[in-house]
Amino acid sequence: MSCLEEIEKTFERIEESDLNTFITLNKEGAIEQAEMIDREGDGEGRLRGVPVAIKDAITTKGIVTTCASHILEDYIPPYNAHVIECLLSEGAIIVGKTNMDEFSMGTSTETSYFGPTLNPHDRTRVPGGSSGGSAAAVAAGEVPLALGSDTGGSIRCPASFCGVVGLKTTYGLVSRYGLIAYANSLEQIGPIARTVPGVARLLDVISKPDARDSTQLGSEGGYLDNLTPTIEGLRIGVPAEFFGEGVDPAVSKAVWDMIHTAEAEGAAYTEISMPSVEYSLAAYYIIAMSEASSNLARFDGMRYGLRLEDTGNWHDTFSMIRAEGFGEEVKRRILLGTYALSAGYYGKYYLKALKVRRMIKEEFDRALKDFDLLFSPTMPFTAFKLGEKVNDPLSLYLADINTVAVNLAGLPSISIPAGYSEGLPIGLQIIGRYFEEQRIMNAAYALLGDVEDE
Amino acid sequence: MLNVHESDVDVMIGLECHVQLNKLNTKLFCGCSSDYQNDPPNTHTCPVCLGLPGALPVINRKAVECGIKVALALNCTIQEETLFYRKNYYYPDLPRGFQISQYDFPLATGGIVHLEGEKGREIRINRVHIEEDPGRLVHKGAIEQAKYTMVDYNRSGMPLLEIVTEPDLKSPQEARQFLNKIRNILEYLDVFDGNLEGSLRVDANLSIEGGQRTEVKNISSYKGAERALLFELTRQKNILRRGKKVVQETRHFDEARGITISLRTKEVEHDYRYFPEPDLVVMRVGGWVREIERSLPELPDAKLDRFLREYGVSPVHAKVLTSNIHLANFFEGVASMIDPAFCTRWIADILKGELNYRGVGVERIAQPDFIDLMKLLEEDKITDHGAIEVIRTILDHGGDVGEIVREKGLLKAEIDETEIAVNAVIEEFKGAVDDYRSGKREALNFLVGQVMKKTRGRADPDHANKLLIGRIED
Numbered sequence: 001m002s003c004l005e006e007i008e009k010t011f012e013r014i015e016e017s018d019l020n021t022f023i024t025l026n027k028e029g030a031i032e033q034a035e036m037i038d039r040e041g042d043g044e045g046r047l048r049g050v051p052v053a054i055k056d057a058i059t060t061k062g063i064v065t066t067c068a069s070h071i072l073e074d075y076i077p078p079y080n081a082h083v084i085e086c087l088l089s090e091g092a093i094i095v096g097k098t099n100m101d102e103f104s105m106g107t108s109t110e111t112s113y114f115g116p117t118l119n120p121h122d123r124t125r126v127p128g129g130s131s132g133g134s135a136a137a138v139a140a141g142e143v144p145l146a147l148g149s150d151t152g153g154s155i156r157c158p159a160s161f162c163g164v165v166g167l168k169t170t171y172g173l174v175s176r177y178g179l180i181a182y183a184n185s186l187e188q189i190g191p192i193a194r195t196v197p198g199v200a201r202l203l204d205v206i207s208k209p210d211a212r213d214s215t216q217l218g219s220e221g222g223y224l225d226n227l228t229p230t231i232e233g234l235r236i237g238v239p240a241e242f243f244g245e246g247v248d249p250a251v252s253k254a255v256w257d258m259i260h261t262a263e264a265e266g267a268a269y270t271e272i273s274m275p276s277v278e279y280s281l282a283a284y285y286i287i288a289m290s291e292a293s294s295n296l297a298r299f300d301g302m303r304y305g306l307r308l309e310d311t312g313n314w315h316d317t318f319s320m321i322r323a324e325g326f327g328e329e330v331k332r333r334i335l336l337g338t339y340a341l342s343a344g345y346y347g348k349y350y351l352k353a354l355k356v357r358r359m360i361k362e363e364f365d366r367a368l369k370d371f372d373l374l375f376s377p378t379m380p381f382t383a384f385k386l387g388e389k390v391n392d393p394l395s396l397y398l399a400d401i402n403t404v405a406v407n408l409a410g411l412p413s414i415s416i417p418a419g420y421s422e423g424l425p426i427g428l429q430i431i432g433r434y435f436e437e438q439r440i441m442n443a444a445y446a447l448l449g450d451v452e453d454e
Numbered sequence: 455m456l457n458v459h460e461s462d463v464d465v466m467i468g469l470e471c472h473v474q475l476n477k478l479n480t481k482l483f484c485g486c487s488s489d490y491q492n493d494p495p496n497t498h499t500c501p502v503c504l505g506l507p508g509a510l511p512v513i514n515r516k517a518v519e520c521g522i523k524v525a526l527a528l529n530c531t532i533q534e535e536t537l538f539y540r541k542n543y544y545y546p547d548l549p550r551g552f553q554i555s556q557y558d559f560p561l562a563t564g565g566i567v568h569l570e571g572e573k574g575r576e577i578r579i580n581r582v583h584i585e586e587d588p589g590r591l592v593h594k595g596a597i598e599q600a601k602y603t604m605v606d607y608n609r610s611g612m613p614l615l616e617i618v619t620e621p622d623l624k625s626p627q628e629a630r631q632f633l634n635k636i637r638n639i640l641e642y643l644d645v646f647d648g649n650l651e652g653s654l655r656v657d658a659n660l661s662i663e664g665g666q667r668t669e670v671k672n673i674s675s676y677k678g679a680e681r682a683l684l685f686e687l688t689r690q691k692n693i694l695r696r697g698k699k700v701v702q703e704t705r706h707f708d709e710a711r712g713i714t715i716s717l718r719t720k721e722v723e724h725d726y727r728y729f730p731e732p733d734l735v736v737m738r739v740g741g742w743v744r745e746i747e748r749s750l751p752e753l754p755d756a757k758l759d760r761f762l763r764e765y766g767v768s769p770v771h772a773k774v775l776t777s778n779i780h781l782a783n784f785f786e787g788v789a790s791m792i793d794p795a796f797c798t799r800w801i802a803d804i805l806k807g808e809l810n811y812r813g814v815g816v817e818r819i820a821q822p823d824f825i826d827l828m829k830l831l832e833e834d835k836i837t838d839h840g841a842i843e844v845i846r847t848i849l850d851h852g853g854d855v856g857e858i859v860r861e862k863g864l865l866k867a868e869i870d871e872t873e874i875a876v877n878a879v880i881e882e883f884k885g886a887v888d889d890y891r892s893g894k895r896e897a898l899n900f901l902v903g904q905v906m907k908k909t910r911g912r913a914d915p916d917h918a919n920k921l922l923i924g925r926i927e928d
Binding site: 058059065067072075077078079081176177178179180181183184185211212213214215290291293294296297298299300302303304314315318338341342343346350 | 501504505506507508509510511512513540542544546549550551552605725727728729732733734735
């Protein structure tokens with residue numbers, strides 16, 4: 001099959017889909033790219049001709065990038081994110097921009113200005129979030145590979161809900177240059193695929209060093225070449241706090257089944273306790289919202305984005321545009337973050353959250369001295385119903401209990417399918433040491449095998 | 455009217471100086487060229503300095519190096535670890551809705567600057583930190599009537615150094631003196647060009663008799679600082695004289711009118727919600743500081759001492775010569791070829807006077823040209839008056855010394871020409887020669903006049919005088 005035929009098929013699948021996985025399609029650009037690849041025949045490029053979907057929080061030159069917000073509805077960036085440059089230089093084809101929670105703020109993709117994405121396993125349920133469009137598109141077979149971003153679980157949660165593999169990398173492995181920031185100190189761009197090799201392949205391409213992100217180290221890649229199923233002899237820690245009261249017994253059981261499988265294949269597990277994890281949600285939301293309140297200050301409609309009729313003074317015009325342009329959840333987080341950073345509250349909230357963050361990090365460091373990997377459920381439950389939690393922000397925040405601690409610590413972790421409960425996928429989270437993505441992926445590969453060829 | 459020049463009250467002034475490190479090639483957090491002064495608006499911008507979504511700042515190492523240089527020159531302690539913070543506020547010239555600045559853990563703290571002058575007072579420096587400049591608002595017409603305002607982001611992201619003093623300055627004059635000293639130090643370090651527009655901005659705090667302080671913002675020149683503070687000092691004195699109290703407030707300096715205007719009477723402290731910039735990492739300067747310290751050039755105070763020692767110039771001359779790095783270098787270049795005692799007067803008094811009169815820098819005159827001129831003087835080939843004319847001509851119109859001297863006929867007559875003229879005059883005016891011999895001294899003046907006439911003024915009168923006396927008394 002020619003590259004063009006394959007790309008046309010991809011768009012057929014996407015256009016026939018009722019899942020609302022994409023906000024913007026890059027059909028013209030993708031077809032042009034495919035035609036060029038066909039004309040050139042054989043060529044270099046580790047992702048040559050491979051269609052890739054991009055979370056709409058990642059800047060793409062010339063392709064509308066909305067962050068699922070009304071305020072950026074018509075924003076066309078004049079530059080590419082580092083990861084996009086990497087993909088293009090390896091011949092990948094950008095098929096479009098996937099749906100997400102507005103500015104990555106959510107766990108269900110329901111806060112998108114462009115309507116929710118549906119879970120391919122059950123169209124009455126959410127795909128998880130915030131990278132719901134990316135995970136659902138991969139799960140539904142619309143594309144083989146997608147990029148998401150993970151601030152507090154935004155790759156792993158939808159991977160878990162949609163039954164695919166999603167990797168949140170070590171903070172500093174992938175350049176954030178061009179990722180529209182929600183909470184800079186927590187987030188990473190990462191790969192989503194149906195298989196572990198798919199994830200490794202994409203990670204090889206996007207983890208190149210980039211001088212434009214001071215917090216990034218990058219890697220030399222080689223993840224796919226070095227991918228070998230390895231679980232024997234590994235010491236696995238199972239923190240009790242990740243199996244706390246909100247966790248669905250069916251989810252617990254599925255994860256324990258995986259732990260026993262690992263044991264059967266030669267790994268040894270130990271139940272451990274990580275008491276400070278209990279405080280991770282509070283610390284996470286204070287830090288994330290504080291950073292968000294500052295990051296989102298730039299959206300004032302003056303240089304780009306939503307523009308309303310001028311009021312005669314800039315102060316009122318900015319207010320009107322922000323009132324109109326941001327959704328409820330975004331406004332809630334900006335307000336809470338502004339409050340947390342205000343004089344008189346800074347020490348009480350923000351600084352305290354940083355202390356908790358340090359405690360959590362130290363606790364993970366200790367645990368990962370004794371153990372090679374930590375296993376837990378990714379999400380405490382399977383995909384919930386559309387509309388079920390969207391008006392109850394607190395219960396939604398609680399759903400992130402097992403993922404946010406990892407972001408606070410800056411560690412890598414993967415979510416892989418671990419069976420089903422009532423037809424809905426369950427996710428296993430595997431956490432590893434800093435920059436040990438290879439070990440994590442090797443273990444995941446051993447447990448998952450080649451579930452499906454791309 | 456109170457005489458504000460006399461320190462009849464106890465005055466405390468503290469300054470917050472923002473100086474643009476405008477001799478770096480690029481901005482503080484991106485690769486945009488910083489040489490935008492003569493270019494159209496919004497032509498020196500990129501995703502980073504426009505604050506586009508997703509763009510990230512990367513610290514310009516050179517800017518930190520310059521900051522450290524300045525801090526060392528101000529005798530500050532460089533902090534081992536230094537951090538950038540976000541200062542959050544909305545303004546149309548601020549594309550991210552926050553300014554990347556420093557807060558806790560600034561680059562340097564606790565310095566000293568010596569004011570020149572008889573007392574050589576010490577002014578304490580509280581801190582030195584690095585921050586970015588916002589863009590610039592351009593109003594269509596006067597600010598009150600402008601229909602709309604435009605924003606130019608060329609300046610956005612330019613590196614600024616904020617230098618904060620303790621309230622140690624005792625008068626507006628001293629404040630100006632301090633600013634001149636800072637400018638001089640920065641120019642010695644080659645990190646700053648004080649002539650560029652917007653290169654210096656000052657906020658000043660002033661209080662008298664231990665009362666409440668007022669903050670004066672929007673000062674953008676050295677002279678402006680003195681004027682703003684003089685106005686503010688007079689205003690506060692008048693309040694006290696009427697038996698009232700000064701209220702703590704922020705005032706805006708209107709440079710055109712030379713007055714300060716109240717901005718908000720109740721001090722509404724802006725809540726900038728400072729927090730550490732997550733996109734930048736902690737800077738650990740470590741051994742780098744020692745390295746930079748070793749590379750520091752000689753600074754004004756040290757140069758002044760050396761000039762006193764090495765060239766034997768007077769304290770007044772040493773001060774003038776070291777008040778500007780270009781003048782100091784010019785002097786040393788000339789003094790390597792010409793007797794320092796001789797050229798000092800010509801540079802520190804005459805040339806400096808001509809430069810000040812024109813408001814231009816010493817780069818207007820080429821060093822080799824000036825050396826040529828000094829040689830002519832040393833060899834007695836040109837009169838003082840002629841040399842001054844050469845200097846003025848070069849400053850006003852340019853040109854080289856040789857040409858100017860030739861065109862204007864400024865060379866003194868050659869010796870033999872004077873001799874011929876003397877001989878001829880003695881032959882021609884025998885009567886006058888006899889008069890002189892018989893004791894009529896004034897006859898000599900007549901004879902010198904005749905020599906000058908014959909040489910069309912090129913003879914040196916003293917020389918002609920000596921020759922005449924020698925010949926007549928033979």
